[in-house]
Amino acid sequence: MEALDYHAEERRKAEFNLDEMKIVWAGSRRNYELSDRVARLVASDPVFRKDNRTMLTRKDLFKDTLRKAAHAWKRIIDLRLSEEEANMLRSYVDQPAFTDLHWGMFIPAIKGQGTSEQHEKWLPMAYKMQIIGCYAQTELGHGSNVQGLETTATFDPQTDEFDLHSPTLTSSKWWPGGLGKVSTHAVVYARLITGGQDHGVHGFIVQLRGLDDHLPLPGITVGDIGMKFGSGAYNSMDNGLLRFDHVRIPRNQMLMRVSQVTREGKFVQSDVPRQLVYGTMVYVRQTIVSDASCALARAVCIATRYSAVRRQFGSQNGGPEIQVIDYKTQQSRLFPLLASAYAFRFVGEWLKWLYTDVTQRLQANDFSTLPEAHACTAGLKSMTTSVTADAIEECRKLCGGHGYLSNSGLPELFAVYIPTCTYEGDNVVLLLQVARFLMKTVSQLGSGKKPVGTTAYMGRAEHLMQCRCEVEMAQDWLKPSTILEAFEARAVRMSIACAKSLGKFSNPEDGFAELSPDLVEVAIAHCQLIVVSKFLEKLQQDIPGKGVKRQLEILCNVYALHLLHKHLGDFVATGCITPNQGALANEQLRLLYAQVRPNAIALVDAFNYTDHYLGSILGCYDGNVYQKLYQEAWKDPLNDTVVPDGYLEYLRPILKQHIRTARL
Numbered sequence: 001m002e003a004l005d006y007h008a009e010e011r012r013k014a015e016f017n018l019d020e021m022k023i024v025w026a027g028s029r030r031n032y033e034l035s036d037r038v039a040r041l042v043a044s045d046p047v048f049r050k051d052n053r054t055m056l057t058r059k060d061l062f063k064d065t066l067r068k069a070a071h072a073w074k075r076i077i078d079l080r081l082s083e084e085e086a087n088m089l090r091s092y093v094d095q096p097a098f099t100d101l102h103w104g105m106f107i108p109a110i111k112g113q114g115t116s117e118q119h120e121k122w123l124p125m126a127y128k129m130q131i132i133g134c135y136a137q138t139e140l141g142h143g144s145n146v147q148g149l150e151t152t153a154t155f156d157p158q159t160d161e162f163d164l165h166s167p168t169l170t171s172s173k174w175w176p177g178g179l180g181k182v183s184t185h186a187v188v189y190a191r192l193i194t195g196g197q198d199h200g201v202h203g204f205i206v207q208l209r210g211l212d213d214h215l216p217l218p219g220i221t222v223g224d225i226g227m228k229f230g231s232g233a234y235n236s237m238d239n240g241l242l243r244f245d246h247v248r249i250p251r252n253q254m255l256m257r258v259s260q261v262t263r264e265g266k267f268v269q270s271d272v273p274r275q276l277v278y279g280t281m282v283y284v285r286q287t288i289v290s291d292a293s294c295a296l297a298r299a300v301c302i303a304t305r306y307s308a309v310r311r312q313f314g315s316q317n318g319g320p321e322i323q324v325i326d327y328k329t330q331q332s333r334l335f336p337l338l339a340s341a342y343a344f345r346f347v348g349e350w351l352k353w354l355y356t357d358v359t360q361r362l363q364a365n366d367f368s369t370l371p372e373a374h375a376c377t378a379g380l381k382s383m384t385t386s387v388t389a390d391a392i393e394e395c396r397k398l399c400g401g402h403g404y405l406s407n408s409g410l411p412e413l414f415a416v417y418i419p420t421c422t423y424e425g426d427n428v429v430l431l432l433q434v435a436r437f438l439m440k441t442v443s444q445l446g447s448g449k450k451p452v453g454t455t456a457y458m459g460r461a462e463h464l465m466q467c468r469c470e471v472e473m474a475q476d477w478l479k480p481s482t483i484l485e486a487f488e489a490r491a492v493r494m495s496i497a498c499a500k501s502l503g504k505f506s507n508p509e510d511g512f513a514e515l516s517p518d519l520v521e522v523a524i525a526h527c528q529l530i531v532v533s534k535f536l537e538k539l540q541q542d543i544p545g546k547g548v549k550r551q552l553e554i555l556c557n558v559y560a561l562h563l564l565h566k567h568l569g570d571f572v573a574t575g576c577i578t579p580n581q582g583a584l585a586n587e588q589l590r591l592l593y594a595q596v597r598p599n600a601i602a603l604v605d606a607f608n609y610t611d612h613y614l615g616s617i618l619g620c621y622d623g624n625v626y627q628k629l630y631q632e633a634w635k636d637p638l639n640d641t642v643v644p645d646g647y648l649e650y651l652r653p654i655l656k657q658h659i660r661t662a663r664l
């Protein structure tokens with residue numbers, strides 16, 4: 001019997017080759033095949049079931065996470081999965097766990113900041129998971145201000161050891177994932193002190209728990225910091241607290257690629273920039289951008305599929321009502337998010353390339369592109385996560401009342417996703433880093449130093465400051481060069497206007513603080529330009545498959561024009577475009593939505609998400625939403641009994657009070 005598919009008609013409408021689009025989304029045929037295989041492997045394994053997750057108590061959820069992590073590790077070993085496949089498997093398991101920090105931060109920190117001897121000693125044990133590590137940087141009193149950390153690592157030349165100490169309550173490590181209950185080791189960030197001199201924050205490998213009994217080592221106080229936002233969600237993670245009471249570690253456990261302490265206690269700063277101590281954060285920020293496209297695509301897939309099933313109003317002569325996806329308001333809220341998912345995918349690919357490039361350069365002691373890599377990873381992490389967090393909530397609203405049900409998948413996705421706006425750098429703090437980079441670039445414009453990379457457009461500031469947009473008809477907005485110039489002109493004009501305002505302050509730092517809200521907007525304009533330009537660059541590539549490139553062009557235009565419409569004030573105020581040209585952009589946007597409409601379901605099918613990964617009744621592939629919702633309701637523990645627990649104690653006395661009243 002053929003399986004029921006409520007989306008069959010929608011799928012028939014698609015005007016492009018879905019299989020080829022799946023490959024574009026995955027990045028290559030190889031990536032597609034790997035990811036498809038691993039996703040199905042996870043989906044078919046009962047240990048990775050997650051539909052009951054939000055019902056579990058914290059302790060049960062945590063134990064379930066340990067079980068899944070252990071099972072995942074067994075599968076990785078048994079199937080001899082590569083590092084890439086193993087990462088995919090963990091991400092499809094879709095439950096935050098200590099392993100994220102072990103593989104995602106502990107190992108990269110040692111790789112990036114350790115010497116080759118330290119690599120040889122620690123990495124083999126870490127790769128085999130004979131030790132499990134976390135990244136212990138943030139403290140109770142300081143997260144954003146890394147230079148304000150208080151934990152000390154004081155060198156003792158008598159014993160050739162560091163003494164790690166938490167001198168105040170606020171110096172307690174607070175938040176590191178995997179620290180609370182699991183990690184045997186941590187890369188701890190502490191102030192290095194030699195001969196009474198403070199050399200700032202450095203990384204140290206510290207053992208926390210016994211490898212035989214898992215008990216904290218002497219001088220170490222460690223535990224979980226408590227429940228976090230939402231049910232299920234990030235509560236599977238043991239974010240921890242940690243205090244040191246004069247804990248001793250050998251000198252060779254300081255990560256010494258950036259700076260060294262000699263046997264005599266001499267501090268040596270190598271010619272590597274001190275910012276490499278922040279290198280792990282740059283790495284993770286880059287991965288967060290790719291992850292943003294996955295999370296956004298997931299929410300959009302749910303909302304799009306559901307919007308095609310859901311009908312409200314407009315029945316004619318007893319015929320079916322209108323699919324809510326056909327309402328123009330629904331389209332104007334949903335399709336820009338669909339376009340953003342694709343846009344973030346491509347900018348994530350590019351950022352991965354940039355990161356690989358900077359890493360290779362660093363290995364060859366070329367540090368020239370580090371500031372650009374920092375600005376791009378910080379800015380794009382901030383911009384993509386803020387958009388995605390808001391978009392998940394918008395997708396919940398797009399699904400009406402059923403979006404609020406836990407089994408829509410959206411509440412948990414929201415709860416698990418929103419801390420990305422805070423961790424790996426608060427989004428505002430990171431945008432201010434981008435703004436600093438931009439202001440520095442503007443200040444150097446007259447010096448003959450040519451801006452390169454993502455700020456190359458500033459080298460054309462003279463033209464961009466006075467150019468006039470030539471759009472006369474709505475369709476003129478489809479020209480890539482017109483779109484690009486509008487975004488470049490807006491970004492450069494906002495940057496230069498801010499730089500001029502900064503120049504009015506006698507103390508630049510006072511000016512930076514006073515103008516910081518405007519500087520954040522400048523940084524966002526620059527980041528949006530990067531995303532638009534990388535989408536346009538993607539379209540320059542040879543993209544095979546019937547209609548695939550055409551759909552991507554439509555999505556790219558939707559992405560750019562919806563931003564233009566949303567930030568029309570910026571574009572008009574800086575004189576890049578006229579209000580009439582803004583109205584024409586909006587007119588074109590409406591036409592583009594009509595072109596997305598028949599392809600919407602296929603465009604979300606291209607994400608190739610399994611029903612297991614989506615974890616949503618509203619978003620399931622076959623669209624059989626109502627029957628599944630009905631069946632699922634009966635599985636709720638409240639429906640285990642017809643009369644609820646507590647009836648006799650609490651309900652019956654109220655319901656029977658009229659009898660007592662009548663007797664009085």
Ligand SMILES: CCCCCCCCCCC/C=C/C(=O)SCCNC(=O)CCNC(=O)[C@H](O)C(C)(C)COP(=O)(O)OP(=O)(O)OC[C@H]1O[C@@H](n2cnc3c(N)ncnc32)[C@H](O)[C@@H]1OP(=O)(O)O
Nearest residue numbers: 087100104137143144145146147275278287374423424425
């Ligand atoms: C398959 C892989 C899966 C991976 C999965 C991973 C799992 C993810 C789970 C995530 C869990 C969360 C973990 C965490 O949150 S870890 C803690 C993260 N903490 C932060 O991000 C703190 C944010 N704060 C900072 O980064 C810095 O303190 C800040 C940049 C804000 C300021 O630093 P500082 O005061 O030292 O800097 P200045 O402003 O004075 O700037 C000095 C110059 O240094 C440049 N700079 C700053 N940062 C960097 C960097 N990272 N790289 C390069 N350069 C940097 C800055 O631009 C200044 O340059 P100029 O002097 O030229 O202006």
Ligand SMILES: Cc1cc2nc3c(=O)[nH]c(=O)nc-3n(C[C@H](O)[C@H](O)[C@H](O)COP(=O)(O)OP(=O)(O)OC[C@H]3O[C@@H](n4cnc5c(N)ncnc54)[C@H](O)[C@@H]3O)c2cc1C
Nearest residue numbers: 135136137138142143144175176177419422423424425428
């Ligand atoms: C789920 C989760 C997991 C985490 N995992 C880890 C981990 O594994 N390891 C680890 O070390 N840390 C971890 N962290 C900590 C995380 O990195 C920090 O919370 C984050 O860097 C933000 O720092 P903060 O908490 O000090 O925020 P704060 O800096 O105190 O931010 C509070 C407010 O002040 C504003 N603000 C701060 N400074 C400025 C400024 N200069 N200008 C303008 N506004 C400013 C911010 O925008 C924000 O609105 C985790 C956090 C969370 C939520």
